[in-house]
Amino acid sequence: MKFAPRPDYGSFQDTRRKRLAAERRQQRERDSAPLLAVLIEAQQPSIDEVMRHRAEDWDREEQAARDHLAKVWRSVRADIAALPVEQRQQIRNRADHYGGKLDPVAYAYFYGQVTGHHRPGAPCGMGGRPIPS
Numbered sequence: 521m522k523f524a525p526r527p528d529y530g531s532f533q534d535t536r537r538k539r540l541a542a543e544r545r546q547q548r549e550r551d552s553a554p555l556l557a558v559l560i561e562a563q564q565p566s567i568d569e570v571m572r573h574r575a576e577d578w579d580r581e582e583q584a585a586r587d588h589l590a591k592v593w594r595s596v597r598a599d600i601a602a603l604p605v606e607q608r609q610q611i612r613n614r615a616d617h618y619g620g621k622l623d624p625v626a627y628a629y630f631y632g633q634v635t636g637h638h639r640p641g642a643p644c645g646m647g648g649r650p651i652p653s
Contacts, residue, residue, distance in 0.1 A: 526589055526623075532578035534571045542570045592624040599631060610634045 546564050550557040565573070600611055614630045615622055632638050 526586060529582075532575040534575065538574075539567050539571065542567050589624065592628075596624045596627045596631065600627065603631075603635070607634045 546561075546567075549564065550560050553560060600608060603611070611627065611630045611634050614633065615627070618626060618630075620626060
């Protein structure tokens with residue numbers, strides 16, 4: 521089964537532009553309640569802390585996305601493997617002539633086209649109903 525690997529965007533990049541945006545955001549929060557600006561400022565984390573949290577969140581979300589994609593891949597591959605040889609060949613033919621990204625959603629869509637049944641993970645346009653012939 522062919523697939524397009526998920527692009528690797530690398531780790532979070534701490535840039536001057538992102539730091540300035542975080543500073544502007546904090547300033548807007550303080551400006552939204554001028555009488556409480558001192559209290560708001562005392563509760564705001566430093567820009568270094570904000571950037572550290574963003575880097576941690578980036579890594580965590582990236583791993584969660586990769587784990588989810590792997591889980592869906594395993595599920596789709598198992599469903600396709602359980603099909604008769606003729607239907608697997610039809611899915612393979614559709615994948616060979618497909619011009620888009622070969623990811624689990626594409627294979628779930630091919631599964632739905634060949635079997636006539638919507639598979640979770642397939643594009644929403646099928647609405648969970650059998651696909652008309």
